[in-house]
Amino acid sequence: MKEISVPAEMTACVWRGGTRVEVETIPVPEINEGELLVQVEACGLCPTDIKKIDMGLTKPPVILGHEMVGKVVAAGPNAEKFLGKRVVVYHHVPCRSCRLCELGRYSQCEGYKKTGTSAGFSPAGGGWAEYVNVASWIASGGGVVEIPELLPAKIAILMEPLNTCLKCMSALPESKGTLVVLGQGPVGLMLTALTSRDGWKVFAVEPLPERQEKSLTFGAQGVFHPKEDLAGRLQDVAAPLGYDAVIAATESEEAINGSFLFLRPGGTMILFAHTRLGQELKIDAGQIGMAEKQIVGSYSSSIELNSLTREILLDNRFPWGEFVTHVFPLNEINSALALARRPQGGSLKVAVAPNPEALKDA
Ligand SMILES: [Zn+2]
Numbered sequence: 001m002k003e004i005s006v007p008a009e010m011t012a013c014v015w016r017g018g019t020r021v022e023v024e025t026i027p028v029p030e031i032n033e034g035e036l037l038v039q040v041e042a043c044g045l046c047p048t049d050i051k052k053i054d055m056g057l058t059k060p061p062v063i064l065g066h067e068m069v070g071k072v073v074a075a076g077p078n079a080e081k082f083l084g085k086r087v088v089v090y091h092h093v094p095c096r097s098c099r100l101c102e103l104g105r106y107s108q109c110e111g112y113k114k115t116g117t118s119a120g121f122s123p124a125g126g127g128w129a130e131y132v133n134v135a136s137w138i139a140s141g142g143g144v145v146e147i148p149e150l151l152p153a154k155i156a157i158l159m160e161p162l163n164t165c166l167k168c169m170s171a172l173p174e175s176k177g178t179l180v181v182l183g184q185g186p187v188g189l190m191l192t193a194l195t196s197r198d199g200w201k202v203f204a205v206e207p208l209p210e211r212q213e214k215s216l217t218f219g220a221q222g223v224f225h226p227k228e229d230l231a232g233r234l235q236d237v238a239a240p241l242g243y244d245a246v247i248a249a250t251e252s253e254e255a256i257n258g259s260f261l262f263l264r265p266g267g268t269m270i271l272f273a274h275t276r277l278g279q280e281l282k283i284d285a286g287q288i289g290m291a292e293k294q295i296v297g298s299y300s301s302s303i304e305l306n307s308l309t310r311e312i313l314l315d316n317r318f319p320w321g322e323f324v325t326h327v328f329p330l331n332e333i334n335s336a337l338a339l340a341r342r343p344q345g346g347s348l349k350v351a352v353a354p355n356p357e358a359l360k361d362a
């Protein structure tokens with residue numbers, strides 16, 4: 001095994017149940033053949049991680065966090081080529097040999113559902129810690145993406161959410177027309193920035209004034225408050241046929257139904273925020289059966305989009321530097337979670353880092 005000096009112990013944010021996360025000193029993960037040890041520079045807080053905590057969707061104890069960037073400081077036999085590289089790590093990779101992978105449904109592959117990055121306990125991401133073990137099948141399966149030394153960590157951690165946005169966009173109708181994006185959180189704003197530059201005429205729905213403002217600077221032609229006569233406002237921009245597509249980057253049933261009504265016949269609605277099973281949504285089935293509207297889902301990322309994602313992340317025509325507004329040290333994880341749960345004062349993406357002062361500004 002080759003390595004750059006690594007301590008025996010580290011700080012990690014361990015979720016042991018409840019809504020708080022404990023800051024603990026635990027052993028640095030060991031690595032075996034084909035595995036990597038990554039020293040984390042920063043890791044984003046993803047809404048799916050917060051849902052796991054708040055709704056108890058996973059079994060504690062776990063160390064969450066999967067939007068991570070760092071340096072490979074140790075590499076097991078047969079993985080030495082990664083040593084010293086600055087990388088973004090995906091926590092899932094598909095097997096590429098099952099029927100679902102053959103169909104391009106990578107995020108539905110049984111192998112993909114296994115998490116391959118861990119800072120301890122059962123693998124759950126591990127990015128909210130100083131060091132992470134990367135499984136051999138992630139390293140050899142295309143889950144480790146090298147990035148330039150100069151790319152700010154605050155931008156690099158957007159790689160996985162950006163991939164999920166690009167994947168979502170591949171479900172849009174081919175002919176670019178009008179699009180409504182429901183919700184302008186970090187991911188909704190990312191979709192606004194991407195789709196407007198891709199030729200879509202984008203309208204957004206968002207209650208927070210700071211996010212409404214961002215939405216307009218990121219390319220939206222108009223932005224509406226969900227409570228202020230949404231139906232009327234949407235009907236105005238939908239005329240005469242209705243808009244071509246809706247992306248629901250929110251779980252709001254009201255916004256989803258309000259916008260579904262003004263989708264053009266045969267138009268597409270993509271559910272992007274319904275990330276757990278058992279969630280019900282009441283929908284006018286006649287809009288599907290008669291008006292031939294389609295509802296599709298898009299979940300997680302696609303390995304086929306890894307290189308495009310990297311390319312777009314490095315493209316400075318996009319406002320990637322504006323997405324991560326707050327980086328907390330690991331020992332302030334609960335403040336970071338609180339801000340991510342209740343955005344304030346223009347906060348967008350929240351991240352944690354072992355040493356926030358060391359991060360280059362984005
Ligand atoms: Zn995520």
Ligand SMILES: [Zn+2]
Binds near residue numbers: 096098099109
């Ligand atoms: Zn597969």
